[in-house]
Amino acid sequence: MASACMIIQRSITTSCVCHGKRNFRKFLLYNKRGTKKFKEQQAIKPHPQIPIDRRGVRLTGYYLGEKWIEVPEMIPEIIVPSLEGFNLKPYVAYHISEVQQSEFTPKDLFDAVYSKKITDDFRNKKLAEDGSPLNPSENEKLTAEEAKLLAGKTGCDLFGD
Secondary structure (H helix, E strand, C coil): CCCCCCCCCCCCCCCCCCCCCCCCCCCCCCCCCCCCCHHHHHHHCCCCCCCCCCEEEECCCEEEEEEEECCCCCCCCCCCCCCCCCCCCCCCCCCCCCCCCCCCHHHHHHHHHHHHHHHHHHHCCCCCCCCCEECCCHHHHHHHHHHHHHHHCCCCCCCCC
C-alpha cells in the first residue's frame, strides 16, 4: 500500500555536477592556489603550466635556459638622506595660505647671480674699457665648455644637449 502522506523536503547538495572536475586554467587565479611549500618551490623553479603573477614587480635578472642570472644593475637602490638635525617637519600643513610664484626666467637668474657684482664693479670703477671685470670671480673665469661640463654634472637640471 502506498503512503498517503507525502512530505516534500528541500535539500542542498555540496557536490557539483562535475564532481569537482574543473578546468582551472580557464580561471586566472594568480598566486592564490597551493600551499606555502608549493609557492616556495614555485619561486625556485616555476612550473610551466602555472603562471606566476608579477603585477607591478620587475624582475632583477633573466633566465638563460633553466639558469637564473641576477643582474646587480637591475636591483633598485633606495637612497635616503640623513635627516639628523633637520628642523622642518616631514609634512605640509593643509591650513597654509596658497603661494603664488611667477615663472623663474633667465633674467631672474642673471639678477640673482651676477647683477650685484656687476653694479659693485661699475660703482667702484673695477671694469676694463671693454666692460670685462678687472677682478673676475670664479664663475666669470669659466669658459663656455667648462661651464657646460659643470652644468652637466650629477644633480643638475640639464639632461641633454
